[in-house]
Amino acid sequence: MQAKIPQSYLPDEAEHPDLVHAVPEVHYPETINAATELVDRHVTEGRGDNVAIHFKSEKITYSELQEQINRLGNALLELGVEPGDRVVVRFTNRPEAIVSCLATQKIGAVPLPSMKLLRAKELTYIINDAEATAAVVYDDLLDEIEAAHDDLETLEEIIVAERNGIGHDFHSYNDLINDTSPELSRHETHRGDPALMLYTSGTTGKSKGTFHTHRQLLATADTYARYCIEPTEDDVFGGNPPLPFAYGYGDLVTFPLRFGASTSLVENASPQTLLETIENHGITVFCSIPTAYNQILSKHPNGPEKYDVSSLRLGVSAGEPLTPHTFEQIKQEYGIEILDGIGTTEMLHIFVSHRHTDEIDPTATGFPVPGYECRIVDPDTGEDLPRGTPGLLAVRGPTGMTYWNRPDKQTEAVDDGWSLPGDIFVQREDGRFEYKSRHDDLIISSGYNIPGPEVEAILEEHEAVSEVAVIGSPHEQRGQIVKAVIVPNDEISVDSGLIDELQNSVKKTLAPYKYPREIEFVDKLPRTETGKIQRIKLREQEQDHAENPV
Structure with missing residues (x-):
């Protein structure tokens, strides 16, 4: 039956x-x-x-x-x-x-x-x-x-x-x-x-x-x-x-x-x-x-x-x-x-x-x-x-x-x-498959395709970073820019010096166009119940800010 x-x-x-x-x-x-x-x-x-x-x-x-x-x-x-x-x-x-x-x-x-x-x-x-x-x-x-x-x-x-x-x-x-x-x-x-x-x-x-x-x-x-x-x-x-x-x-x-x-x-x-x-x-x-x-x-x-x-x-x-x-x-x-x-x-x-x-x-x-x-x-x-x-x-x-x-x-x-x-x-040539990003998460900036997780992996190695999500933020000239949303580790002092340090760590490791031109520090990232970061919510926030600037 x-x-x-x-x-x-x-x-x-x-x-x-x-x-x-x-x-x-x-x-x-x-x-x-x-x-x-x-x-x-x-x-x-x-x-x-x-x-x-x-x-x-x-x-x-x-x-x-x-x-x-x-x-x-x-x-x-x-x-x-x-x-x-x-x-x-x-x-x-x-x-x-x-x-x-x-x-x-x-x-x-x-x-x-x-x-x-x-x-x-x-x-x-x-x-x-x-x-x-x-x-x-x-x-x-x-x-x-x-x-x-x-x-x-x-x-x-x-x-x-x-x-x-x-x-x-x-x-x-x-x-x-x-x-x-x-x-x-x-x-x-x-x-x-x-x-x-x-x-x-x-x-x-x-x-x-x-x-x-x-x-x-x-x-x-x-x-x-x-x-x-x-x-x-x-x-x-x-x-x-x-x-x-x-x-x-x-x-x-x-x-x-x-x-x-x-x-x-x-x-x-x-x-x-x-x-x-x-x-x-x-x-x-x-x-x-x-x-x-x-x-x-x-x-x-x-x-x-x-x-x-x-x-x-x-x-x-x-x-x-x-x-x-x-x-x-x-x-x-x-x-x-x-x-x-x-x-x-x-x-x-x-x-x-x-x-x-x-x-x-x-x-x-x-x-x-x-x-x-x-x-x-x-x-x-x-x-x-x-x-x-x-x-x-x-x-x-x-x-x-x-x-x-x-x-x-x-x-x-x-x-x-x-x-x-x-x-x-x-x-890769050895047959292994290397993850780049979700198709939705691919950032296109000035014609370059930039996988967000590739940038996240570099930032996560920094001692100041507890959690990070990298997204594309709307930009009038470039279409999008790379933006990192970071939860800092406890007792970390967040200042312009830290932002420069994080940006430089990416520039030294990846192609310079992949570095986050903007970094925002937050208390927590939006997640699903299974623990996945809801980057769609972060992208929606960026789109809303672009359309309705304060």
Whole structure:
């Protein structure tokens, strides 16, 4: 039985990306269910006593996780949730979030994880756009659902996980699972049925819905994780990416559970709680974003001495470019290398990276992940560009860009079967791909193309700089000028001398036309919930200032 999805909401065949299955591990049977592959298979094969989830002092085995999934799956069925229905899952990084997503998948429905900081207006848009019929919600995050409730057009059932004593008039998570059977047969999902729905984090405008199939979900583990990380049952994956972030869902759900390993969840992560959790849970593969790595380094300079981090074997980073400076500092202080990677919500996970066995060059993102192909094309003509020439990245593999009910975006995102994530890269002579910028973030000043992240990497090395975003600011003569928006480190004196020093550091390292002609110091940068800098907001501010000068 095919999932109940409105066909008009899915891309036409002509606009669908070509899916290529170039490695044997992604050749799945026609009938397969991601939840049973990630949990039930391990119980059947004798790994039921392995720890699946570490959360605070709690340990949940695969057998215990299977029972919780089965009970919630039965509860959803009893409430009328059908195959193909979208189910909102709204939690912090807690075990119930994983249980809810996998229970939804096991019965053939489609989980839609929700970022915890979304407000009622945003939730209304997403839930109505997805036409979700049910929601499983952490009581501490119920208020915005309640505020949106009267405007939700399709939502019929709300289940509340009561953990903080917050009153409500909806179904009780605990009551439901206590009253249902611990036995549940999987729904016979087709490998091409939707298994996960995510919404983009809005760094470049309004959030857009994307969906991924059972086959694609498993393929992220059987390409990137299998070949680049090489997990074993002994690994413990941990870190702070939110589960509703495609990167976080892969790192903390799909990857560890695919290989019978463990995941470590931190509900409200800070640099200190992350270091404590590495020690307490024995994290081996630490997954985060560059900002968090930098915060750990700056706020806990004695981290490796104060905390036992000897379990670590590898770091993973995505969401923003990882600078060589951060890579080298982590390697020196924590004794691990970080695999930087490029991935998108639409592609589901990382498709360009080094492998952990490679000689890692921190000035490049890496090679196409096994199972993927990458090209650099002219943004205007679509023609292949020679190595060494910057251009638009085009990708093909077992995942591809598929939007929910957005034919306009689908047409832009796929060209002749190749997905266009919107990033400017150079392919070097050695085959590595070097990130330059988002296509939207390319600064054009006096005819020169200047990638903002290239300038950011130089400024970040300066001791006065805590965080930095480089954007194009409107300029009457040059079209745009390079502007750096900087959060200074504590106790730094901001004056004209520091501005000159920062400008000169760029001039000495890069072509002189790339230096920031304007520098602004701020208390913080606008970020999405996943930690990405919202450069679009900074550009909008600059445009507004240009049009409405004080």
